[in-house]
Amino acid sequence: MVTEFETPETLSWHVAAPISAFPTDGGACVKIGERQIAVFNFSHTGEWYACQNMCPHKMQMILSRGLTGDQNGEPKVACPYHKKTFSLCTGENLNGDDYRIETYPVRVEAGMVYVGL
Amino acid sequence: MKNIVVAGNGMVGYKFCEKLLARQKEGLTDGGQFSLTVFGEEPRPAYDRVHLSAYFSGTSADALAMAPASWYADNSIDLRTSQCITHIDREARTVTTHTGQVVAYDTLVMATGSAPFVPPVPGVQKDGIFVYRTIEDLEAMLAWGKRATRAVVIGGGLLGLEAAKAALDMGLETHVVEFAPRLMPRQLDEAGGAMLRQKMEELGIRIHLSKNTAEFEGYDRVTGLRFADGSVLEADMVVISAGIKPRDELARQSGLAVGPRGGILVNDLLQTSDPDIYAIGECALHNSMIYGLVAPGYDMADIVATQLLTGMSAKTFAGFDMSTKLKLIGVDVASFGDPFCEQIPHRTIVWEDRLAGVYKRLNITEDGKHLLGGILVGDAEAYNMLLQTSKNRMVLPPTPEDMLLPARKGDTSSAGAGVMALPDEATVCSCEAITKGTICTAVTEKDATNILAIKKCTKAGTGCGGCVPMLNDLITETLKAQGKIVRKVLCEHFDLTRQELYDLVRINGQTTYAEVLAQYGKGCGCEVCKPAVASVLASVHNQLVARQAVIQDTNDRYLANIQRGGTYSVVPRIAGGEITADKLIVLGEVAKKYNLYCKITGGQRIDLFGARVDQLPYIWEELIDAGFESGHAYGKSLRTVKSCVGSTWCRFGVQDSVAFAVELENRYKGLRSPHKLKSGVSGCARECAEAQSKDFGIIATEKGWNLYVCGNGGVTPRHAQLLATDIDRETCIRYLDRFLMFYIKTAEPLQRTAPWLDKLEGGMAYLKSVVIDDVLGLNEQFEREMDYAVATYQCEWKSVVDDEDLRGQYRHFVNASDTDDTLAFVPNGRGQQQPANW
Ligand code: SRM
Ligand SMILES: Cc1cc2nc3c(=O)[nH]c(=O)nc-3n(C[C@H](O)[C@H](O)[C@H](O)COP(=O)(O)OP(=O)(O)OC[C@H]3O[C@@H](n4cnc5c(N)ncnc54)[C@H](O)[C@@H]3O)c2cc1C
Ligand code: SF4
Ligand code: FES
Numbered sequence: 027m028v029t030e031f032e033t034p035e036t037l038s039w040h041v042a043a044p045i046s047a048f049p050t051d052g053g054a055c056v057k058i059g060e061r062q063i064a065v066f067n068f069s070h071t072g073e074w075y076a077c078q079n080m081c082p083h084k085m086q087m088i089l090s091r092g093l094t095g096d097q098n099g100e101p102k103v104a105c106p107y108h109k110k111t112f113s114l115c116t117g118e119n120l121n122g123d124d125y126r127i128e129t130y131p132v133r134v135e136a137g138m139v140y141v142g143l
Numbered sequence: 144m145k146n147i148v149v150a151g152n153g154m155v156g157y158k159f160c161e162k163l164l165a166r167q168k169e170g171l172t173d174g175g176q177f178s179l180t181v182f183g184e185e186p187r188p189a190y191d192r193v194h195l196s197a198y199f200s201g202t203s204a205d206a207l208a209m210a211p212a213s214w215y216a217d218n219s220i221d222l223r224t225s226q227c228i229t230h231i232d233r234e235a236r237t238v239t240t241h242t243g244q245v246v247a248y249d250t251l252v253m254a255t256g257s258a259p260f261v262p263p264v265p266g267v268q269k270d271g272i273f274v275y276r277t278i279e280d281l282e283a284m285l286a287w288g289k290r291a292t293r294a295v296v297i298g299g300g301l302l303g304l305e306a307a308k309a310a311l312d313m314g315l316e317t318h319v320v321e322f323a324p325r326l327m328p329r330q331l332d333e334a335g336g337a338m339l340r341q342k343m344e345e346l347g348i349r350i351h352l353s354k355n356t357a358e359f360e361g362y363d364r365v366t367g368l369r370f371a372d373g374s375v376l377e378a379d380m381v382v383i384s385a386g387i388k389p390r391d392e393l394a395r396q397s398g399l400a401v402g403p404r405g406g407i408l409v410n411d412l413l414q415t416s417d418p419d420i421y422a423i424g425e426c427a428l429h430n431s432m433i434y435g436l437v438a439p440g441y442d443m444a445d446i447v448a449t450q451l452l453t454g455m456s457a458k459t460f461a462g463f464d465m466s467t468k469l470k471l472i473g474v475d476v477a478s479f480g481d482p483f484c485e486q487i488p489h490r491t492i493v494w495e496d497r498l499a500g501v502y503k504r505l506n507i508t509e510d511g512k513h514l515l516g517g518i519l520v521g522d523a524e525a526y527n528m529l530l531q532t533s534k535n536r537m538v539l540p541p542t543p544e545d546m547l548l549p550a551r552k553g554d555t556s557s558a559g560a561g562v563m564a565l566p567d568e569a570t571v572c573s574c575e576a577i578t579k580g581t582i583c584t585a586v587t588e589k590d591a592t593n594i595l596a597i598k599k600c601t602k603a604g605t606g607c608g609g610c611v612p613m614l615n616d617l618i619t620e621t622l623k624a625q626g627k628i629v630r631k632v633l634c635e636h637f638d639l640t641r642q643e644l645y646d647l648v649r650i651n652g653q654t655t656y657a658e659v660l661a662q663y664g665k666g667c668g669c670e671v672c673k674p675a676v677a678s679v680l681a682s683v684h685n686q687l688v689a690r691q692a693v694i695q696d697t698n699d700r701y702l703a704n705i706q707r708g709g710t711y712s713v714v715p716r717i718a719g720g721e722i723t724a725d726k727l728i729v730l731g732e733v734a735k736k737y738n739l740y741c742k743i744t745g746g747q748r749i750d751l752f753g754a755r756v757d758q759l760p761y762i763w764e765e766l767i768d769a770g771f772e773s774g775h776a777y778g779k780s781l782r783t784v785k786s787c788v789g790s791t792w793c794r795f796g797v798q799d800s801v802a803f804a805v806e807l808e809n810r811y812k813g814l815r816s817p818h819k820l821k822s823g824v825s826g827c828a829r830e831c832a833e834a835q836s837k838d839f840g841i842i843a844t845e846k847g848w849n850l851y852v853c854g855n856g857g858v859t860p861r862h863a864q865l866l867a868t869d870i871d872r873e874t875c876i877r878y879l880d881r882f883l884m885f886y887i888k889t890a891e892p893l894q895r896t897a898p899w900l901d902k903l904e905g906g907m908a909y910l911k912s913v914v915i916d917d918v919l920g921l922n923e924q925f926e927r928e929m930d931y932a933v934a935t936y937q938c939e940w941k942s943v944v945d946d947e948d949l950r951g952q953y954r955h956f957v958n959a960s961d962t963d964d965t966l967a968f969v970p971n972g973r974g975q976q977q978p979a980n981w
Contacts, residue, residue: 047957051657051667052693054957062956062963069657070667083201084981087709087965091697095669098635104670106697106705111670124205 039133039140042076048139053103055079055090056141063141064090065132066114068101074132075114076141081105082125089127145177147451148238148248150228150393152183154192155424155440156254157209162448164218177451179220180246182238184227185277188212193437193607198281199309207278231397233417250419250451253394253407254444257387257425257435262297266359272381275306284382288313291380295319295368297356298384299326301469306382307348308473318349318376320368322385325352330467330478334495335518338502342474342521345500351376387435389426402428411459413447421447429460437606438573439463445576464534464573468526468609474500475523480516480533481506489515494547496521503547505529512538527571527613528562535569562616563624571613574606582614586621593618631891634671637664641675641817641892649683656680656694674699675892678779681815682887685935687942688778688815689949698777701953702939703759706752708978709966711759713739713751714776715766716812719786719804719824720747729769737762740975746783746821748774753976755962760950763940772938775813779893781820784808785833789826789843796826798843803872804832807841810876813936814883817890817899821855835863838896839879847871852882852910853896861897864907867915877926881914884925 042056042065053066062079079087084107092103094114101114111120112127119125131142147163149156160179183189190207198207205211215222223244230239237247259274261267271291273284288294294310296303299321311317319326325336326343340350355371359381367377389406400408400416406428413421413429423443425435434440446458466479481487484506494503501521507514514533519526525546532539532546540546565571567580581601585591591600597614598604604611630640637644644663653659659676660668668676673694681688692700703711715730730749734741737758739751754762763773775781786804790796804824814820823834824841834840840851846869854863867878890899903909912918943949955963967979 041958043958049693049952055955057956057959057961062965068667084707086981087963088705091700091705093670093673093694093696094667095636095673096667097669099666101667102669109670122206124203 037131037142039142042132042139042141045134045137045139051094053090053092053094055087058141058143061143062087062090063130063143064092064103065139065141066090066094066101066103068094068096071101073101074134074139075101076130076132077103077112077114077117078128080127081107081110082127083108083110083123145249145451146247147177147179147250147252148246149179149181149252149254150238151254151256151390151424151426152181152185152189152222152224153254153256153424154189154209154437155256155444156181156183156252157189158441159252159254159423159444159448160215160218160220161210162445163452166448166452180248181215181220181222182226182228182240182246183222183224185279186225187278188215188222188224190278192276195275195278195281196305196309198278199285199312204278228393231393231420233397233420236419248419250421252447253415253420253422253426254424255390255393255426257389257433259383260386260388261383262356262385264356264359266361266365267383269359269361270364271361271379272359272365272383274383275302275309284309284380285313287380288315291315293318293378294380294382295376295378296382296384297368298386299323299350299352300329300384300386301327301467303382303384304343304469306384307343308346310380310382311346311348315380316349317347318351318378319343320351320354320356320370320376322355323352326350327469327476327478330482331476331518331520332483332504334493335476335478335502335504335520338495338497338500338520339474339476341497342500346473387425387433389428389433391426394422394426402431406433409460411461412450413443413460423447430462432462434463434465436463436465436467438576441574441606442576464530466530466573468523468607475519475521477519477523477526478517479526479530480514482516482518484515487515492544492547494544505543505547507539507543511543514539514543524612527610531562531565531569531571531613535566537564537566562613563620571617572601572603572606572610574610575602577601577603579617582617583621586618587625591618592622633675633892634669636660636666636668636672639663641679642889644676645679645683645888648679654680654684654686656691668694670696671892678815678817678892682932685813685815685932687937687939689939689943689952692952699779701756701759702773702777702943703754704777706978707981708968709963710753710755710978712776713754713759713762713766714744714748714774715771716774716808717748717783718808718812719784719801721786721801721805726769726771729766729771733762733765736765738976740971740977744776746776747785748783750776753968753978755955755966757954757962760944760953764944767938767941767944773813773940775939778815779818780813780815781808781811781822783821784811785821785823785837787825787829787831789824793826795829796843797845798826798848800824800826800832800841800843803841803848807876807879810933811879811883813939814887814932816883816887818893818895820883820896836860837863839863839882841875844869848875850875850878853900855895855897857895859897864900866907866911878914880929881922881925882910884928885910885913885921 040058048054051069053064056063063076064079065076067074079090081088092106094103102111104111117127117129133140189209226240228238229241237245239245259276294315295318296307297320299319307317307319326339356368357371358369359365360367365381367375369375391401391405391407394407395401407415407422407426409422409427409429415422424440446460449458468477488509489506492505503519505517513536565579569579571579585600589600591597604614632638656676674696677694688695688699698704734751740753742750744750784804784807786801789800790798820838822839823832823837825832825834826843834842835851836854836856840863842849850867851863852866854861968976969979971977
């Protein structure tokens with residue numbers, strides 16, 4: 027994996043895929059090292075988000091295939107299995123369960139999408 | 144500053160804290176400040192014991208918490224968990240815990256609850272014998288249950304049956320042993336108990352009545368129960384649920400008065416024999432009663448909180464109604480008011496339907512004016528209404544027996560409007576003691592117009608949840624009374640009903656979700672409105688769902704049903720269940736090549752499970768080459784039209800049911816609808832295709848076909864109702880076109896035909912007038928739209944297989960050609976594979 031940028035914190039940016047690999051207003055899964063990361067974009071706000079691909083409910087590698095949307099402006103993804111929804115900003119479960127997912131920063135430059143891990 | 148100490152952090156102890164804070168916020172304080180210290184013996188803050196069984200189905204301990212630990216801290220409550228109070232010094236007014244912590248009190252509130260009563264049967268200490276009260280109990284049961292095969296629950300009361308259902312759900316062979324000659328002896332009469340027994344046995348739970356356990360057998364772990372009559376029941380797990388024993392040991396030891404059979408004695412102010420010490424909840428003995436339910440406990444908590452903060456004793460505890468509705472066991476059971484009326488002169492009305500497993504009994508006054516109580520088994524829909532009618536001594540209608548009959552289909556006047564007849568003081572939510580008046584005010588003045596808002600605003604419906612249907616009716620009826628039309632809007636992003644959106648899209652012709660959202664919605668959408676809009680777009684334009692994959696539910700996004708572990712299933716259409724030997728061979732060959740698990744479905748076709756997402760287009764390519772098409776098992780669309788073999792082979796058949804089923808399946812295949820559609824065609828009245836359990840079902844007669852509509856299996860099975868008799872093939876198809884289009888246009892998202900008909904004003908009579916007599920004048924349009932849908936049908940899988948772009952969506956990673964290495968299979972022991980357990 028190519029490490030393109032270094033930031034003051036120990037965050038390193040990894041190439042995910044070109045913008046065109048991602049469906050508009052949807053998600054796709056990228057492999058970075060041995061990790062599966064779900065990457066989403068919202069055309070409405072122009073924002074990109076990334077999180078772990080695994081749903082913590084039943085440990086399924088699936089979140090990239092979930093429906094996205096917002097709850098009162100908070101961007102979220104719904105797991106396809108049992109519709110548990112997670113904030114893409116904080117990783118918090120929005121149904122009041124105590125599951126939580128990791129979220130990661132995303133950067134888009136020159137048509138390429140990068141995830142900070 | 145007054146020091147208040149609470150002994151016990153259970154449901155009632157928690158509620159006391161909450162009420163105290165609420166009263167303080169309302170400004171009811173007489174100026175005095177208080178400090179609040181709470182001791183709980185359990186390791187975690189109070190949790191919802193009522194919904195404890197949800198722990199088995201995956202609800203986490205934290206989700207069950209009444210409030211997180213931070214709530215106590217935020218409200219300056221000193222919560223000390225894992226601390227058992229072992230001593231009260233009433234002279235010095237201090238409590239001491241088992242670790243030696245000492246705290247002084249001005250007022251002590253005992254909320255120590257109860258413990259399961261464990262009968263002193265020899266051998267009761269053996270391993271494998273459990274009680275059912277705390278999260279730790281459930282954890283222990285779960286761990287043991289993994290290695291057990293047969294569970295016996297001792298006690299056929301409310302909690303015992305709940306424990307039995309939990310054991311059954313753990314996959315164990317389950318037995319219930321009851322000492323009394325019937326189940327739930329305190330709530331049900333003999334006939335009700337017998338009906339409940341029948342229902343429990345249908346669920347697979349074996350019931351043993353009039354059994355007195357004399358000994359638990361086994362060396363150190365339990366192997367069985369020996370009864371007083373000498374018989375033996377083998378078991379490797381036992382759950383004791385033989386009643387509760389109030390936890391009065393601390394009170395007893397501190398010299399407080401306790402009842403002869405246990406319980407801390409309290410007066411109407413809930414004071415114990417020491418006026419500075421109160422007792423509330425399941426440990427309190429009031430007027431010779433221990434209340435084993437939350438609602439009375441909450442009432443007590445409220446009374447003490449109000450007293451302490453106002454210094455007034457305006458409110459006293461006046462006993463509580465023991466009406467109960469059993470939850471979670473898969474059978475409706477309820478008893479309310481005085482279920483037996485052994486002491487009071489009364490008349491009894493009974494309705495019994497053994498076949499359906501329904502028993503209802505109402506006790507009414509001799510003059511027939513008032514309802515005294517009753518019992519409901521098998522159908523407790525009317526529980527809330529009946530409970531309120533009896534509690535409020537409402538005058539009964541001249542024919543009270545009507546209240547017992549199953550709700551009449553399509554009769555929308557009954558339930559909903561009934562709630563408005565209740566007086567404002569009627570308690571609707573007994574857990575939180577919220578009246579009808581409070582709910583209606585919240586609706587009219589605080590704009591709480593949905594159930595979530597009502598819960599937030601009034602707390603009604605947050606306890607056992609039993610009142611939620613009634614709350615919904617109240618919201619609807621209150622809004623209606625205000626002249627506001629009640630609309631079931633899609634979600635926070637669309638202030639429109641599905642029907643309104645359908646009409647707008649049809650008239651204005653939007654074809655994408657983005658256009659629809661931009662025109663009629665706001666925000667980014669969500670998992671509710673995206674599939675709903677997708678379904679509308681598909682119904683109106685019959686366009687390919689794969690072109691807008693990201694707004695589809697996952698099954699529609701990949702045109703396959705997702706399975707445990709992350710693989711998908713493949714279900715080709717086998718119209719009418721008819722298939723040639725050659726096609727069977729192809730299915731077998733494809734399954735073998737991709738190592739797929741094969742199963743005949745409940746819908747007369749073949750399901751191939753375990754395909755990776757990237758394999759789907761290849762598998763379908765081979766199937767399509769052999770003449771198969773998509774079976775739409777993933778879509779909200781027509782599934783199968785089942786058939787029986789019919790007159791071509793069967794000696795009883797009067798029409799060719801297979802040919803008709805194949806024709807109907809091919810006509811309506813791919814038709815997108817609010818929910819899935821299923822059908823069946825039987826060749827004679829013997830009904831081997833189960834047509835009457837379908838959304839539309841057809842049964843051959845000597846003269847033609849009988850058409851039934853709006854049935855389903857599933858969670859709430861419903862028989863389809865007769866729409867037309869002895870019609871010919873063409874008429875049948877026309878009626879179906881109209882019926883289906885009318886449903887597709889007017890139903891709510893994910894509403895199947897039977898619940899749709901229930902909500903259709905005028906019911907079946909109205910549906911007939913639309914479909915047969917064309918009262919809306921829309922039939923021509925319905926038929927035209929259906930003809931369009933039929934003409935534009937395309938096999939979704941063929942479209943994907945033939946399109947490189949669409950095929951490209953079928954991969955696990957967009958930046959690597961690897962497959963998901965977390966997929967794992969294990970042998971299923973019968974020559975095939977299954978996903979590793981999750
Ligand atoms: C495969 C099959 C079980 C089997 O192996 O036999 C099945 C499997 C599922 N059923 Fe079913 N049902 C199957 C026949 C039935 C039947 C029997 C029938 O059709 O005659 C019923 C009762 C009849 C009815 O629907 O009225 C049935 C009532 C349900 C329900 C309850 C519907 C309801 O209105 O209450 C659901 C849940 C839902 O749709 O919301 C459901 C949902 C499901 C889902 C889709 C759950 C899900 O979302 O994953 C299962 C998908 C498994 C899969 O990926 O294939 N399934 N399901 C059957 C497929 C039939 C077919 O060939 O298409
Ligand atoms: C499986 C199950 C299902 C139920 N279903 C229903 C239902 O559907 N409807 C209904 O109304 N009711 C139901 N109940 C009953 C309901 O849970 C109880 O009525 C309610 O929990 C009583 O609350 P409580 O606070 O009085 O007692 P508890 O919830 O038992 O709380 C008492 C707490 O005090 C602690 N304690 C005891 N002594 C001490 C001490 N000396 N020092 C410190 N802490 C102490 C205990 O450990 C416990 O945590 C159900 C109960 C169970 C177990
Ligand atoms: S009944 Fe249907 S939904 Fe339930 S487990 Fe079986 S296949 Fe799945
Ligand atoms: S696996 Fe994600 S919600 Fe259940």
